[in-house]
Amino acid sequence: MRHSALTRRLDVASARVWDIHYQARERCEAGEDVILLTVGDPDFETPPAIVDEAERSLRRGRTRYSPTAGEPLLREAIARHHQRITDQPVSAENVAVFAGAQSALFASMLCLADAGDEIAVFEPRYVTYDGVIDTPGAVRVEVPLAAPQGFRFDPDALGRAVTPRMRAVLLNTPHNPTGIVAAREELEAIAAIAKRHDLWVLSDEVYASLTYDAPHVAIASLPGMADRTVTINSLSKSHAMQGWRLGWAVGPEPLVRHLTHLIVSMVFGTPPFTQDAARFALTSELVEVAAMERAYRARRDLLCARINACPGLACQWPQGGMYAMVDVRGTGRSDEDFAWGLLEAEGVSVLPAATFGASAAGHVRVSLTAPEAVLGEACDRIERYARSLVGPRGP
Numbered sequence: 001m002r003h004s005a006l007t008r009r010l011d012v013a014s015a016r017v018w019d020i021h022y023q024a025r026e027r028c029e030a031g032e033d034v035i036l037l038t039v040g041d042p043d044f045e046t047p048p049a050i051v052d053e054a055e056r057s058l059r060r061g062r063t064r065y066s067p068t069a070g071e072p073l074l075r076e077a078i079a080r081h082h083q084r085i086t087d088q089p090v091s092a093e094n095v096a097v098f099a100g101a102q103s104a105l106f107a108s109m110l111c112l113a114d115a116g117d118e119i120a121v122f123e124p125r126y127v128t129y130d131g132v133i134d135t136p137g138a139v140r141v142e143v144p145l146a147a148p149q150g151f152r153f154d155p156d157a158l159g160r161a162v163t164p165r166m167r168a169v170l171l172n173t174p175h176n177p178t179g180i181v182a183a184r185e186e187l188e189a190i191a192a193i194a195k196r197h198d199l200w201v202l203s204d205e206v207y208a209s210l211t212y213d214a215p216h217v218a219i220a221s222l223p224g225m226a227d228r229t230v231t232i233n234s235l236s237k238s239h240a241m242q243g244w245r246l247g248w249a250v251g252p253e254p255l256v257r258h259l260t261h262l263i264v265s266m267v268f269g270t271p272p273f274t275q276d277a278a279r280f281a282l283t284s285e286l287v288e289v290a291a292m293e294r295a296y297r298a299r300r301d302l303l304c305a306r307i308n309a310c311p312g313l314a315c316q317w318p319q320g321g322m323y324a325m326v327d328v329r330g331t332g333r334s335d336e337d338f339a340w341g342l343l344e345a346e347g348v349s350v351l352p353a354a355t356f357g358a359s360a361a362g363h364v365r366v367s368l369t370a371p372e373a374v375l376g377e378a379c380d381r382i383e384r385y386a387r388s389l390v391g392p393r394g395p
Contacts, residue, residue: 037367066275338364
C-alpha cells in the first residue's frame with residue numbers, strides 16, 4: 001500500500017540517532033550493568049506536592065474536556081511566569097497550552113511555514129527539529145556553530161544565509177546539544193536580522209531555568225521582537241515533569257488563535273488535572289526545584305573536570321542545560337565509533353553528536369541525568385576506555 005510523501009521526509013538519519021540508546025536500554029532491562037547517559041530524561045522524581053495537587057484534582061473530577069487553548073488560570077500563570085523570566089509583558093491571550101514543548105514547537109511551525117519556505121536553524125541542532133521543519137515541506141537552511149569558536153552563535157553566518165524565501169529562524173537557547181547560552185549581543189544581532197528581513201523567530205527555551213555561568217535572555221524581550229517571536233517552554237526539565245506532557249507556546253494573539261484551531265484538530269486540549277498540577281508548579285516555591293538546579297551544576301562540574309583530565313578527550317563546560325559535549329577526536333576515533341565502542345567495552349551509553357549536525361562531528365553528547373556517584377563511575381569507565389584507545393604513544 002502507498003504511503004504519503006511525508007513518511008519519506010520523516011525517515012531521515014536523525015530519526016535513527018536513538019538507536020544506541022534503545023540498545024543500551026535493552027541491555028539494562030536484560031540485567032546488564034549499563035549507565036545510560038544518552039537522553040535528557042531527568043532522574044529526579046516530580047516534587048511530591050505537585051503529584052498531590054494532581055491527585056486532588058482527579059478526586060475533584062477534573063477529568064473532562066478542558067478549554068482548547070488551556071485552562072484560563074493556567075494560561076494566566078504561564079503568562080506571569082513568562083514575564084518573570086523574560087521581562088516581556090504578556091497576558092493569557094498570548095498563551096496556548098500543549099501536550100509538551102515538542103507539540104508546541106511542531107504546531108507553531110505548521111502555523112508559520114508553507115511548503116518551500118526556508119527555515120534557518122543553527123547547527124548542531126536538536127534532532128527533532130528536522131521533522132518539525134520537514135513536515136510542512138519547508139526547507140532547512142543550516143547555520144553552523146563552529147567547534148573551534150566554542151559553538152558560539154554566529155549572527156553574521158545567519159545574515160549570509162538569508163534569502164527572499166526565508167520565513168523564520170529556529171533558535172534554541174540554552175542550546176541542546178552544546179550547552180551554549182546565547183549572549184545578549186548575539187541575540188540583538190539575530191533580532192536585527194529578523195526585523196530587517198521580516199522573519200519570525202521560533203525560540204525553544206525549555207532550558208531557560210537551568211543556566212550556570214551566563215544569564216538567559218529571551219529574544220522576545222528585545223525591542224520590536226514580541227510581535228514576531230514564538231517562545232516555547234515546558235515543565236519537563238525545570239520540574240522533572242517530562243512524563244506529564246505539559247508545554248506551551250507564547251506569541252502574538254493572532255498566532256495563538258491559529259494554534260488553537262490546530263489544537264482542535266490534533267488533541268482537542270490537555271487533561272484538566274495535569275493543568276491544575278502545572279499551575280500549582282508555576283505558582284509555588286518548591287525546594288526540590290532549587291535542589292535540582294544545584295545538583296545539575298555539581299554534576300556538570302564533576303563531569304567536565306574528570307573528562308578534561310582524560311587522555312584524548314576534551315569537554316566544553318556547558319553554560320546551561322543538562323548536557324556536555326565531549327571532543328573525542330584525540331582518541332583517533334569518530335564520534336560514532338567512540339560511542340558504540342564505549343557501550344561495548346564499558347557499558348556507558350552516550351550519543352554520537354554528528355547526528356545533531358556536521359559541526360558536531362568528532363564529539364559525543366553526555367547527559368547529566370544521573371546521580372553524582374553514578375556519573376563518577378561513568379567517568380571512570382570513560383577514562384579507562386579512552387586510555388585503551390590512546391595508549392602510551394597516542395591514538
